[in-house]
Amino acid sequence: MPTAREIMTNDVTCVREQDDLKSAAKRMAELGVGSLPICGDDNRLKGMLTDRDIVVKVLAEGRDPANVTAGELAQGEAVTIGADDDAGEILRTMGKHKVRRLPVIDGHELVGIVAVADVARSLPERPVGDLIEAISEHS
Template identity: 45%
Template sequence: MGTGSMRKTARDVMHRGVQCVGEHDSLRRAAQMMRDLNVGALPICGEDDRLKGIITDRDIVVKCCAEGVDLDRTTVGQCAQGSLIWVDAQCSVEEALQKMEQHQIKRLPVIENKRLVGMISEADLAKELPDDMLAEFVHRVYATT
Protein backbone atom coordinates (compact mmCIF):
# COMPACT_ATOMS: atom_id res chain seq x y z
CA MET A 1 0.00 0.00 0.00
CA GLY A 2 1.14 3.48 -0.69
CA THR A 3 1.88 5.75 2.25
CA GLY A 4 -1.06 8.04 1.50
CA SER A 5 -3.60 5.27 1.76
CA MET A 6 -2.05 3.81 4.91
CA ARG A 7 -2.77 7.03 6.79
CA LYS A 8 -6.41 6.87 5.83
CA THR A 9 -8.91 5.19 8.10
CA ALA A 10 -12.11 3.32 7.34
CA ARG A 11 -13.98 6.50 8.26
CA ASP A 12 -12.08 8.39 5.53
CA VAL A 13 -13.19 6.06 2.72
CA MET A 14 -16.61 4.86 3.91
CA HIS A 15 -19.95 5.94 2.54
CA ARG A 16 -21.87 7.81 5.22
CA GLY A 17 -25.62 7.93 5.64
CA VAL A 18 -26.17 4.20 5.33
CA GLN A 19 -29.77 3.11 5.86
CA CYS A 20 -30.65 -0.16 7.57
CA VAL A 21 -33.44 -2.57 6.86
CA GLY A 22 -35.03 -4.02 9.99
CA GLU A 23 -34.42 -7.68 10.75
CA HIS A 24 -38.21 -8.19 10.92
CA ASP A 25 -38.92 -6.35 7.64
CA SER A 26 -40.04 -8.43 4.67
CA LEU A 27 -37.79 -9.36 1.78
CA ARG A 28 -40.05 -7.28 -0.46
CA ARG A 29 -39.38 -4.23 1.75
CA ALA A 30 -35.63 -4.84 1.50
CA ALA A 31 -35.84 -5.14 -2.29
CA GLN A 32 -37.85 -1.92 -2.50
CA MET A 33 -35.31 -0.11 -0.32
CA MET A 34 -32.46 -1.34 -2.52
CA ARG A 35 -34.29 -0.10 -5.59
CA ASP A 36 -35.10 3.29 -4.05
CA LEU A 37 -31.60 3.80 -2.65
CA ASN A 38 -29.91 2.36 -5.77
CA VAL A 39 -27.79 -0.06 -3.73
CA GLY A 40 -27.07 -3.77 -3.95
CA ALA A 41 -26.87 -4.46 -0.23
CA LEU A 42 -28.38 -3.24 3.00
CA PRO A 43 -27.18 -3.60 6.55
CA ILE A 44 -29.69 -5.36 8.79
CA CYS A 45 -30.37 -3.68 12.12
CA GLY A 46 -32.28 -5.04 15.07
CA GLU A 47 -34.80 -3.27 17.27
CA ASP A 48 -31.84 -2.23 19.43
CA ASP A 49 -30.48 -0.35 16.38
CA ARG A 50 -27.43 -2.61 16.33
CA LEU A 51 -25.99 -4.27 13.24
CA LYS A 52 -27.23 -7.86 12.82
CA GLY A 53 -26.02 -8.66 9.32
CA ILE A 54 -26.13 -7.69 5.66
CA ILE A 55 -28.51 -8.74 2.92
CA THR A 56 -27.68 -8.40 -0.75
CA ASP A 57 -29.78 -8.33 -3.87
CA ARG A 58 -28.15 -11.65 -4.74
CA ASP A 59 -29.27 -13.15 -1.41
CA ILE A 60 -32.85 -12.17 -2.18
CA VAL A 61 -32.83 -13.50 -5.73
CA VAL A 62 -30.68 -16.63 -5.48
CA LYS A 63 -31.33 -17.81 -1.95
CA CYS A 64 -34.94 -16.72 -1.59
CA CYS A 65 -36.80 -16.06 -4.85
CA ALA A 66 -35.26 -19.05 -6.60
CA GLU A 67 -36.33 -21.24 -3.68
CA GLY A 68 -39.90 -19.97 -3.90
CA VAL A 69 -40.12 -18.17 -0.56
CA ASP A 70 -42.94 -15.70 0.01
CA LEU A 71 -41.34 -12.24 -0.27
CA ASP A 72 -44.04 -10.68 1.89
CA ARG A 73 -43.98 -13.24 4.70
CA THR A 74 -40.28 -14.02 4.88
CA THR A 75 -38.23 -11.60 6.94
CA VAL A 76 -34.83 -10.25 6.12
CA GLY A 77 -33.49 -11.91 9.26
CA GLN A 78 -34.72 -15.31 8.08
CA CYS A 79 -32.98 -15.02 4.71
CA ALA A 80 -29.66 -13.45 5.72
CA GLN A 81 -26.89 -15.92 6.41
CA GLY A 82 -23.22 -15.96 7.18
CA SER A 83 -21.01 -14.41 9.79
CA LEU A 84 -20.97 -10.69 10.41
CA ILE A 85 -17.71 -9.05 9.33
CA TRP A 86 -17.10 -5.37 10.15
CA VAL A 87 -14.35 -2.89 11.00
CA ASP A 88 -13.98 -0.09 13.49
CA ALA A 89 -14.12 3.42 12.02
CA GLN A 90 -10.57 4.11 13.21
CA CYS A 91 -8.94 1.05 11.62
CA SER A 92 -6.62 1.62 8.71
CA VAL A 93 -7.74 1.25 5.12
CA GLU A 94 -5.16 -1.51 4.87
CA GLU A 95 -6.88 -3.49 7.64
CA ALA A 96 -10.28 -2.97 6.00
CA LEU A 97 -8.92 -4.21 2.65
CA GLN A 98 -7.36 -7.24 4.33
CA LYS A 99 -10.70 -8.17 5.92
CA MET A 100 -12.54 -7.76 2.64
CA GLU A 101 -9.94 -9.85 0.80
CA GLN A 102 -9.77 -12.53 3.51
CA HIS A 103 -13.54 -13.01 3.56
CA GLN A 104 -13.99 -12.26 -0.17
CA ILE A 105 -16.64 -9.62 0.52
CA LYS A 106 -17.40 -6.53 -1.51
CA ARG A 107 -19.08 -4.46 1.20
CA LEU A 108 -17.88 -3.87 4.73
CA PRO A 109 -19.84 -2.20 7.55
CA VAL A 110 -18.01 0.42 9.60
CA ILE A 111 -18.81 0.58 13.32
CA GLU A 112 -18.11 3.22 15.96
CA ASN A 113 -19.25 2.98 19.58
CA LYS A 114 -21.17 -0.20 18.71
CA ARG A 115 -23.23 1.66 16.08
CA LEU A 116 -23.18 1.50 12.29
CA VAL A 117 -21.70 4.72 10.90
CA GLY A 118 -20.98 3.76 7.30
CA MET A 119 -20.19 1.15 4.69
CA ILE A 120 -17.15 0.59 2.51
CA SER A 121 -17.89 -0.70 -0.99
CA GLU A 122 -15.90 -1.26 -4.15
CA ALA A 123 -17.13 2.10 -5.44
CA ASP A 124 -15.75 3.84 -2.34
CA LEU A 125 -12.41 2.10 -2.79
CA ALA A 126 -12.32 3.03 -6.48
CA LYS A 127 -12.48 6.69 -5.49
CA GLU A 128 -9.72 6.40 -2.90
CA LEU A 129 -7.18 3.81 -4.01
CA PRO A 130 -4.54 4.02 -6.71
CA ASP A 131 -5.42 1.91 -9.77
CA ASP A 132 -2.81 -0.78 -9.06
CA MET A 133 -4.06 -1.30 -5.48
CA LEU A 134 -7.67 -1.40 -6.66
CA ALA A 135 -6.80 -3.98 -9.32
CA GLU A 136 -5.03 -6.15 -6.73
CA PHE A 137 -8.01 -5.89 -4.37
CA VAL A 138 -10.50 -6.86 -7.10
CA HIS A 139 -8.32 -9.81 -8.14
CA ARG A 140 -8.14 -11.11 -4.56
CA VAL A 141 -11.83 -10.64 -3.77
CA TYR A 142 -13.01 -12.29 -6.98
CA ALA A 143 -10.38 -15.06 -6.94
CA THR A 144 -11.85 -18.51 -6.59
CA THR A 145 -10.88 -20.54 -3.56
Protein backbone atom coordinates in the same frame (compact mmCIF):
# COMPACT_ATOMS: atom_id res chain seq x y z
CA MET B 1 -3.38 5.88 4.61
CA PRO B 2 -6.95 7.10 4.98
CA THR B 3 -9.23 5.52 7.57
CA ALA B 4 -12.63 3.94 7.02
CA ARG B 5 -14.24 6.99 8.62
CA GLU B 6 -12.60 9.24 6.02
CA ILE B 7 -13.67 7.27 2.95
CA MET B 8 -16.96 5.63 3.97
CA THR B 9 -20.46 6.56 2.93
CA ASN B 10 -22.06 7.72 6.16
CA ASP B 11 -25.67 7.92 4.99
CA VAL B 12 -26.64 4.34 5.87
CA THR B 13 -30.13 2.92 5.58
CA CYS B 14 -30.85 -0.29 7.49
CA VAL B 15 -33.44 -2.92 6.89
CA ARG B 16 -34.93 -4.16 10.16
CA GLU B 17 -34.81 -7.82 11.17
CA GLN B 18 -38.61 -8.07 11.01
CA ASP B 19 -38.93 -6.36 7.58
CA ASP B 20 -40.11 -8.67 4.81
CA LEU B 21 -37.87 -9.13 1.78
CA LYS B 22 -40.39 -7.66 -0.63
CA SER B 23 -40.14 -4.35 1.26
CA ALA B 24 -36.36 -4.68 1.53
CA ALA B 25 -36.07 -5.23 -2.24
CA LYS B 26 -38.21 -2.14 -2.89
CA ARG B 27 -35.98 -0.10 -0.57
CA MET B 28 -32.86 -1.34 -2.41
CA ALA B 29 -34.41 -0.33 -5.74
CA GLU B 30 -35.38 3.12 -4.42
CA LEU B 31 -31.86 3.70 -3.09
CA GLY B 32 -30.13 2.16 -6.11
CA VAL B 33 -28.10 -0.24 -3.96
CA GLY B 34 -27.46 -3.97 -4.02
CA SER B 35 -27.18 -4.50 -0.28
CA LEU B 36 -28.45 -3.17 3.02
CA PRO B 37 -27.31 -3.74 6.59
CA ILE B 38 -29.77 -5.69 8.74
CA CYS B 39 -30.27 -3.90 12.07
CA GLY B 40 -32.03 -5.22 15.15
CA ASP B 41 -34.38 -3.36 17.44
CA ASP B 42 -31.30 -2.59 19.55
CA ASN B 43 -29.82 -0.75 16.50
CA ARG B 44 -26.96 -3.24 16.35
CA LEU B 45 -25.83 -4.78 13.10
CA LYS B 46 -27.21 -8.29 12.64
CA GLY B 47 -25.92 -8.96 9.14
CA MET B 48 -26.01 -7.81 5.54
CA LEU B 49 -28.78 -8.46 3.04
CA THR B 50 -27.88 -8.53 -0.65
CA ASP B 51 -29.98 -8.62 -3.76
CA ARG B 52 -28.25 -11.93 -4.50
CA ASP B 53 -29.46 -13.33 -1.15
CA ILE B 54 -33.04 -12.52 -2.13
CA VAL B 55 -32.69 -14.16 -5.53
CA VAL B 56 -30.73 -17.28 -4.54
CA LYS B 57 -32.08 -18.01 -1.07
CA VAL B 58 -35.69 -16.98 -1.58
CA LEU B 59 -36.89 -16.62 -5.18
CA ALA B 60 -34.88 -19.54 -6.60
CA GLU B 61 -36.26 -21.76 -3.83
CA GLY B 62 -39.84 -20.75 -4.67
CA ARG B 63 -40.35 -18.85 -1.42
CA ASP B 64 -42.51 -15.74 -1.24
CA PRO B 65 -40.36 -12.67 -0.38
CA ALA B 66 -43.38 -11.09 1.32
CA ASN B 67 -43.32 -13.97 3.84
CA VAL B 68 -39.57 -14.08 4.57
CA THR B 69 -37.94 -11.60 6.94
CA ALA B 70 -34.52 -10.04 6.61
CA GLY B 71 -33.63 -11.53 9.98
CA GLU B 72 -34.12 -15.03 8.57
CA LEU B 73 -31.23 -14.38 6.18
CA ALA B 74 -28.91 -12.78 8.75
CA GLN B 75 -26.33 -15.52 9.20
CA GLY B 76 -23.77 -15.38 11.95
CA GLU B 77 -21.75 -12.28 12.70
CA ALA B 78 -21.36 -9.75 9.90
CA VAL B 79 -17.87 -8.95 8.66
CA THR B 80 -17.18 -5.35 9.68
CA ILE B 81 -14.38 -2.80 9.87
CA GLY B 82 -13.65 -0.31 12.63
CA ALA B 83 -14.14 3.37 11.85
CA ASP B 84 -10.50 4.11 12.62
CA ASP B 85 -9.03 1.15 10.71
CA ASP B 86 -6.93 2.22 7.74
CA ALA B 87 -7.39 1.45 4.06
CA GLY B 88 -4.81 -1.35 4.27
CA GLU B 89 -6.93 -3.15 6.85
CA ILE B 90 -10.03 -2.55 4.72
CA LEU B 91 -8.28 -4.18 1.74
CA ARG B 92 -7.11 -7.15 3.82
CA THR B 93 -10.58 -7.70 5.31
CA MET B 94 -12.37 -7.42 1.96
CA GLY B 95 -9.89 -9.78 0.33
CA LYS B 96 -9.97 -12.34 3.14
CA HIS B 97 -13.77 -12.49 3.24
CA LYS B 98 -14.33 -11.88 -0.50
CA VAL B 99 -16.75 -8.99 0.05
CA ARG B 100 -17.18 -5.73 -1.83
CA ARG B 101 -18.81 -3.75 1.01
CA LEU B 102 -18.06 -3.53 4.71
CA PRO B 103 -20.22 -2.01 7.41
CA VAL B 104 -18.20 0.49 9.45
CA ILE B 105 -18.60 0.22 13.21
CA ASP B 106 -17.67 2.75 15.88
CA GLY B 107 -18.00 0.90 19.19
CA HIS B 108 -21.26 -0.97 18.65
CA GLU B 109 -22.83 1.66 16.39
CA LEU B 110 -23.11 1.32 12.62
CA VAL B 111 -21.74 4.60 11.25
CA GLY B 112 -21.24 3.89 7.56
CA ILE B 113 -20.45 1.54 4.71
CA VAL B 114 -17.18 1.36 2.84
CA ALA B 115 -17.29 -0.11 -0.66
CA VAL B 116 -14.60 -1.12 -3.12
CA ALA B 117 -15.34 2.09 -5.03
CA ASP B 118 -14.62 4.17 -1.91
CA VAL B 119 -11.26 2.44 -1.49
CA ALA B 120 -10.49 2.78 -5.20
CA ARG B 121 -10.97 6.55 -5.06
CA SER B 122 -8.56 6.88 -2.14
CA LEU B 123 -5.67 4.55 -3.04
CA PRO B 124 -3.24 3.91 -5.90
CA GLU B 125 -4.32 1.41 -8.56
CA ARG B 126 -2.23 -1.65 -7.63
CA PRO B 127 -3.67 -2.42 -4.17
CA VAL B 128 -7.19 -1.98 -5.53
CA GLY B 129 -6.43 -4.24 -8.49
CA ASP B 130 -5.13 -6.90 -6.10
CA LEU B 131 -8.34 -6.61 -4.06
CA ILE B 132 -10.58 -6.98 -7.10
CA GLU B 133 -8.63 -10.07 -8.11
CA ALA B 134 -8.88 -11.55 -4.59
CA ILE B 135 -12.64 -11.05 -4.18
CA SER B 136 -13.37 -12.20 -7.72
CA GLU B 137 -11.60 -15.57 -7.43
CA HIS B 138 -13.91 -18.54 -7.44
CA SER B 139 -13.42 -21.03 -4.66
